Amino acid sequence: MTESTDQKLSKDASSLSFKNTEVAFSSKSDSDLKKAKFLFKMLANKPMMVLGKYATNAVLALHLPVKGLIKATIFNQFCGGESIPECADTTKVLDQYGIGTILDYSVEGKDSEADFKAAFEELIRTVQTASGNEHIPFCVFKISGLESNSLLEKASLKKELSPNEKASFEKLKERVNHLCKLAHEANTPILIDAEESWIQPAIDDLAMEMIAKYNGEKPIVYNTLQMYRHDRLAHLKEAHEICKQKGVIYAIKVVRGAYMEKERERANERGYPSPIQPDKVSTDRDFDLAISYALDHIETIGLCCGTHNENSSMALAQEMVKRGIPISHPHIYFAQLYGMSDHISFNLSHAGYNVAKYVPYGPIKEVMPYLIRRAEENTSVAGQTGRELNLIISELKRRKLE
Numbered sequence: 001m002t003e004s005t006d007q008k009l010s011k012d013a014s015s016l017s018f019k020n021t022e023v024a025f026s027s028k029s030d031s032d033l034k035k036a037k038f039l040f041k042m043l044a045n046k047p048m049m050v051l052g053k054y055a056t057n058a059v060l061a062l063h064l065p066v067k068g069l070i071k072a073t074i075f076n077q078f079c080g081g082e083s084i085p086e087c088a089d090t091t092k093v094l095d096q097y098g099i100g101t102i103l104d105y106s107v108e109g110k111d112s113e114a115d116f117k118a119a120f121e122e123l124i125r126t127v128q129t130a131s132g133n134e135h136i137p138f139c140v141f142k143i144s145g146l147e148s149n150s151l152l153e154k155a156s157l158k159k160e161l162s163p164n165e166k167a168s169f170e171k172l173k174e175r176v177n178h179l180c181k182l183a184h185e186a187n188t189p190i191l192i193d194a195e196e197s198w199i200q201p202a203i204d205d206l207a208m209e210m211i212a213k214y215n216g217e218k219p220i221v222y223n224t225l226q227m228y229r230h231d232r233l234a235h236l237k238e239a240h241e242i243c244k245q246k247g248v249i250y251a252i253k254v255v256r257g258a259y260m261e262k263e264r265e266r267a268n269e270r271g272y273p274s275p276i277q278p279d280k281v282s283t284d285r286d287f288d289l290a291i292s293y294a295l296d297h298i299e300t301i302g303l304c305c306g307t308h309n310e311n312s313s314m315a316l317a318q319e320m321v322k323r324g325i326p327i328s329h330p331h332i333y334f335a336q337l338y339g340m341s342d343h344i345s346f347n348l349s350h351a352g353y354n355v356a357k358y359v360p361y362g363p364i365k366e367v368m369p370y371l372i373r374r375a376e377e378n379t380s381v382a383g384q385t386g387r388e389l390n391l392i393i394s395e396l397k398r399r400k401l402e
Helices: 005-014 030-043 046-061 067-078 085-096 113-130 149-156 163-186 200-214 232-246 260-270 280-296 310-323 342-351 364-380 384-398
Strands: 099-105 138-141 190-192 221-226 250-255 301-306 332-337 355-361
Touching: 030 067, 030 384, 067 364, 085 099, 085 355, 099 113, 099 138, 099 342, 113 138, 113 163, 138 163, 149 163, 149 200, 163 190, 163 200, 163 221, 190 200, 200 221, 200 232, 221 232, 221 301, 232 250, 232 280, 250 280, 280 301, 280 310, 301 310, 310 332, 310 342, 332 342, 342 355, 355 364
Parallel strands: 099 355, 138 190, 190 221, 221 250, 250 301, 301 332, 332 355
Antiparallel strands: none
C-alpha cells in the first residue's frame, strides 16, 4: 500500500527543523554565503550603521558613483532588482525551492498626484505579471502609495471632506478597486498592507469594501492586522462575523507590526492613549490567538502568517498537523522578507507548506528608505542580526569553509 501525499507531507512536517542550514541555504553559493556573512557582520555594528545611514543618504544626494557598491551589497541582500524584469532571476531561484514570490514595489515617501499615478501604473504591472504565474501567489500594495497620508487621516477621522478632497478620495477608491478587480480576474490574491493607526481606519474600510466585493468564492483581497495593537484581535473577530453574514471569505495577513516607536511617540506628544500593547508578551498572546482563531474558522478565513519568529512559525506548522489540516491548505500561507529568515522559509517549503517571500524592488535611490529600515530593524530587533549571522557561520562550517 502506497502512502498518500498528505501522509508523506505529515511525516516531512513532523521532522521540520529550523536548524537545518543545509536546506536553509541550499540556494546560496559559497560566494553568496560569504557576502552575506560580511553584510550581517556590518549590520551588527550599530555605530557603523548609524554612520552608514547618513553617509549613504549624503552620497546619493550628491549623485556620487556609489550605486554599484550599494547594489552589490545591501540591495542584493534585501531586494530582487530595480524593476519587475530584474526580479525574474530571483523569482526563478525561489521557485526551484517551492517558494513563491510576492513582488513588492518599495518606493516610499511620495506625495504628489504624479507619484500616485506612477505607483498605480507600476502596481498594475505587478498584477499583470502575477496573472497566470503560479510562482507569484500574491500581489501587495500600500494604500498610502496611492494617496496622501493627510487625506487618509482626515477620512479615518470621518471629517467632512472638501469637494477637492472628495474627488481625490473617489479617485483613490477607483484605483484600489481597479487593482483588486484585476487581482480577482487574474485569480491572484492581493495583500493590502497595514499602516499607522491614524490612517488605518480608512484603509480598513476600503479593504472591507473590496473583500465584500471580491471574496465570494476564495480569498482574493487580504487586509493586514498588526497584533502589537491592542484592538486588533477584536477587529479580527468583528470583521469575520460581518463577512460571514455577507457570505464572503474574510482574508488577513497577521503580523506583529512595524510602527511601534512612532505610534508611542505620537500618542505621547498628542496626549491620547497609545494603541500599542503594554508589552511584548501581550503582542505575542494576541498574535497566537489570532492564528488560532483563523485555524478555528479556516474554511471561511484566508490566512497569511507574516513572521520571522521561529516559535510562531513552528507553532502554526505543528498545529496544522495536530488539527489534521492539510499542510498545503490553499487558505494558509507563511511569508517572510527576502534576504532574511531563510532557515524558516526554505525548511517550511521543504516540508511541504505554502511559503512566499516578499521581494522588494525599485530604483536603488528610491528604495533606500526601505533598505535603511531593514538595516535598522536588523540592528534593533533583539537577536535578529546575531541569529542570521550564526546560521550563516554554521552553514559555512558545514561546508568546511569556516
